[in-house]
Amino acid sequence: MHSALALRCSACDRTYDKWTWRCDCGAPLNFASGPVDADAPGSDSNDSLPTEPSEPWADTNAGLWSFEALLPVDAHVSLGEGLTPLVGAPAWDAEFKLEYVFPTGSFKDRGAAVTLSLADELGVDRAVEDSSGNAGAAIATYAARAGIDAEIYVPTSVKPAKRRAIEQVGATPVPIEGSRADVTAACVDAVESGDAWYASHAWNPAFLSGTATFAYELCAQRDWTAPDAVVTPLGHGTLFLGAYRGFRTLRDLGWIDRLPRLLGAQAAGYAPIAAALHGDDAADGDNEIADGIQIREPVRKDEILAAIEETDGDAIALPESAVARGGDALYERGFYVEPTCAVAPAALELYRERGVVAADDDVVVPLTGSGLKT
């Protein structure tokens, strides 16, 4: 750690100076101190931070660890991840950040690298995670790199390629019958009843510190100009909230002038944020192909809604048909992604139709997961 471990509850402000995976009140925790006010309002800032973006943004091969000064841990566990390509996507009148160009084929490696680096610092022997696939593969892979045992709770319906990705790096998949929520419940039972460390992409604040590097890289690649809007898939909000924290950190440091609008893309039938903003009817429908974001109760729902409020953002739900069409359009132009990832470009189209995004808005869309693992 760059400083002593300190955690603060996202709901009741209670603080902890020892690792615990959630507050006694049941809400998720954030880092209360650290290199920057990245994680929680009222965090202690650190005067030693670079005042110019060029200082940590050195011309090195450090990947996302180029931004180590903005991260809560040093790079203990790394596979050279980060600095994903930012490419033009004229057919969408946007730029795509190719987040599927990662060691395990998804942006979840950002969070896994920082989370397992923290686990290594804390001397963890055994980590657990629950996941529909990508986060599980990322945690399993970085646990292997760290020499830490991992058990990954997955739905019995998990895609075989994702299960294989977990098994082949020596982690143990634990298949659970029932809904995605049942999988989480079984994993939480294991955390509560044993000595396993919860490397959860939804709960663990280190994971969000990692996904914040999406914003750092993006702004660095754009010469420290934030786009007008960023459209991301939105389930637990792992990338959405990480991006928000990252952009906010850069704005607070004065490296960018303003926050981009954060626009979420949810799966119809699993769209609690769209429902909270626009009513239940707006979230109705069917989308079984965007399996990576089928989350009915996001752990950090209040934080997601606050991020939308602060950035003049939004969230909408996409039906299966729009995502299937969006996926085909991506393949035709050489973007070999997984179906969940297609919700975001499809949402951009809908946001434009509805006038939420203006014709001349400068928009970035992350393509979050590779088609090779589906």
Ligand SMILES: [Zn+2]
């Ligand atoms: Zn609390």
